[in-house]
Amino acid sequence: MSGVRAFNEELTRIGMTLPGFAERGRTIASLPSLSLLTLAGMTPDRFEISYHEIADLRQLGELPPCDLAAVSTMTAQVKDAYELARRYRQVGTRTVIGGLHATALPDEALCHFDTVVVGEGELSWPSLLHDFEAGRSQRLYHPRGEEFNLDDAPMPRFELLDAGRYNRLTVQTQRGCPWRCDFCASSITLTSRYKLKPIQKVIAEIRAIKAIWPRPFIEFADDNSFVNKRHSKELLRALAGEGVRWFTETDISVADDDELLSLMRESGCVQILVGLESPTPRGLNGIELNRNWKRERFDRYKEAIERIQSNGILVTGCFVLGLDGHTPEVFEDVHRFVEESGIGEVQITVMTPFPGTPLYERLKTADRLLDETAWEKCTLFDVNIRPDGMSVSELERGLLELAQRLYSPEEKRARRRAFGRQYHKRWQPTPIAEGINR
DSSP states (O other): OOOOBBBHHHHHHTTTTTTTTTHHHHHTOOOOOOOHHHHHHHHHTHHHOOOOOOHHHHHHHHOOSSEEEEOOOOGGHHHHHHHHHHHHHHTTOOEEEEHHHHHHHHHHHHHTTTTTEEOOHHHHHHHHHHHTTTTOOSEEEOTTTTTOGGGGGOOOOGGSSSSSOOOOEEOOOOOOOOOBTOOOOOGGGGGSSOEEOOHHHHHHHHHHHHHHHSSEEEEEOOOSTTTSHHHHHHHHHHGGGGGOOEEEEEEEGGGGGGHHHHHHHHEEEEEEEEEEEOOSSTTTOBBSSSSOOHHHHHHHHHHHHHHHHHTTOEEEEEEEEEETOOTTTHHHHHHHHHHHTTTEEEEHHHHHHHOTTTHHHHHHHHHHHHHOOGGGGTTTTSOOOOOOOSSSSHHHHHHHHHHHHSSSHHHHHHHHHHHHHHHHHHSOOOOTTTTTTT
16 A cells, blocks of 8 residues: 555645655655565465555455455555455455554554554564464464564565566665664664665565566665665675666765765665755754764765765755754755755655654653544645644645745756756866966
């Protein structure tokens, strides 16, 4: 269940969609569920498996018949998932859900699904299938502190897909993130430990994709690629001979390592998304639970962007509007930062309290949530908080007006030109000074 759109009709009208706008939105809308494909890879051959996108199911009068329907969804679409489960249960099909939302709110999910899997699905899937065959399925499967070892990661069943309908496929190279931002609803919800997948397994997955799509575009489905620089360099060296282009999300520290940047370029990296979060230092204090790492690096943001882009890697900078410390001036601050930095692309979102995150609990305790269960507003663009430095209407209006400025055709072209200048500047030969040896 992918392709989330903003709940706010005006935002939808101008093309905003998770997790960016038109171009990035079309990408996310076409991403298959790597979690379901991975579980399919653990499923014994005696089971017959088919894969379906929710958009296809909506067009059918009758759902595809099955004995067990497994659903993966983003929080913003969880109510659609509950409706799908109702339809399946109505015809006697057992239903199961896992993932971030179900892990954060298993009791809620149990009101709609026959079975809920908490945490990393690989830990529970084999026993779930065994119990299902024996006719004694449990309501809740919980690993109880056990961690899945990525050394045992199964090969996802990419062959279940019609590759022609997707513009990129995903591969996970690691799980977790050491920075632990308080608003992050990524895999840190599923695992307490940052861990790496063996490089040979990553390359094997890429080759499996190439078997159904000769020259694919890969998105690394990691929370923060390249945190472990040694592992990253080994992976990129192995990736260099595979002839793929790729995109990932990472932090600004990749700019510190010239060797890493060269390996990224040589292995096919065309773009990275970097969580800059705030255009000013005052929005960065306290967003990381372990340390103030991004605040400490803020003064080097623009220099880092130029270093990355001079290697031909376009940077998409992500800003979170409505952070504590942000005032109505933040919208102009973002616009100014984008112009001055020469960043190739930009993504703006609003502070979003996903269930299960420290941010959600903090805002709930402070009575700053507008609606505690408005999951359909967990799109990264819909406001469901009371900001501390502006009104709700100021945040909504500021987001809309900034979006209309940043995503105008003129400003998008200007960003592409700025990226081109930074890239070509690196490769221009140094002119010989006049007047020497005359």
